[in-house]
Amino acid sequence: MHKNLPRRSALGLLTLGAIASASLLTACDSTPSTIKIGVAQPLTGNLAALGQDLLNGVNLAVEELNKEGVRINGKAVTFEVVAVDDRANADTGKEVAKQLVDAGVVAVIGHLNSGVSIAAAPIYAEKNIAQMAISTNPKYTALGHPTTFRLVANDTLQAKAIGSFSASQFKSTKYALLDDGTPYGKDLAAGAAVQLKNAKKDIVLQQSFDDKTTKFDELAAKLKAGSVEVIVSTLNDFQIIALIDALKKVSYTDVYMLGGDTIKTTLMLKGAGVLKGLYATSPILEAREFTAGAAFLDKYRAKYKIEPAYAGHYTYDAMHVLAGAMRRAESANPKKIVETLRKIDGYAPATGSMKWDDLGEQRYGVIGVYSARGSTWESQVRSDSW
16 A cells, blocks of 8 residues: 655654663564555556556565464564555655655565665665565675565576577577666676677677667667567567567568566567567566465455566565564564574465575576467576576
8 A cells, every 4th residue: 555654753862861771772672563564666657567566466465464463572463565656766766765764664575676776775774674676686785785685586697598598599690689778677688798699699789778768660670681580688568569569660570589577577468479489588487387376376366356467476475474584583673674584494475485695685596488478478498597
């Protein structure tokens, strides 16, 4: 749910002596009856469907936990979601991160975009608030904050997947490499370029756009003139759909498209069957690929009356892992939550489990490659090493 969050009020500090100070410290560590969980995702704009899916996952988990009844250190508690719209923008991300801190959240599940997660991370870290992000840029955990936790594999592994799959799947040699100008897109494309060159692929066209561009007639003409056989892209799903439309205009659809995880969406399936092949690498495995995925999908469909758009099963699990960490720590104190998350192998009802290394990287992360076939993304291969 959304809340209008007030700006931070100035608080006066009173020195009441040693006894009062001790009482204050005890009170600060007491468990509140309502525990606030922040969710920061793009809830408007071109990525709204993905952001809403991530929020849906958290809301579904919170509904279950509250119905089940959660006790922390013997006290019955209720979870409350405080949702904010980061607009897929780094500056907005910092602003809403401060709002969540002011609102008194004990942990945050956010953000989707790497540039936003990286910008907001120091704000959460300053208050010892755990940040559980679906973002994939390695720079996120490289910041060195103990509060950063990645829910999936990172782009170092995804770049290797692009190179490895290209080398084994496509006999083609002429490649185009496109990115969306964001930290996620540019860095993943740079890593992919290295892997493609290692695989002896010739990148005949390399171009960067912004993450909103949808006019690709000029690019389509370049791709045709360069006889490009495979397009590797980190553009978003709505951008690739626009590019496919431009390719149809110049009668040049006999090409392969290999995109990153931001095209493995339900929207992108509109492009299935138009090109020679439409593939996506992704650290986001389909819920149906997990043993318990079917149960999650049944609950999600029953509540929202739609199919999951992206990675709601990961944020659903993140919320359950957070609740488990609080139970184990017997506290809702943000610092204790962080310390416990660093130690546990958390039970995740949909995906199995979540565990992090010293940097906050997901130990169980893998990259899958998918092919768009009709109304589904079909798994081709997946690996945790490539």
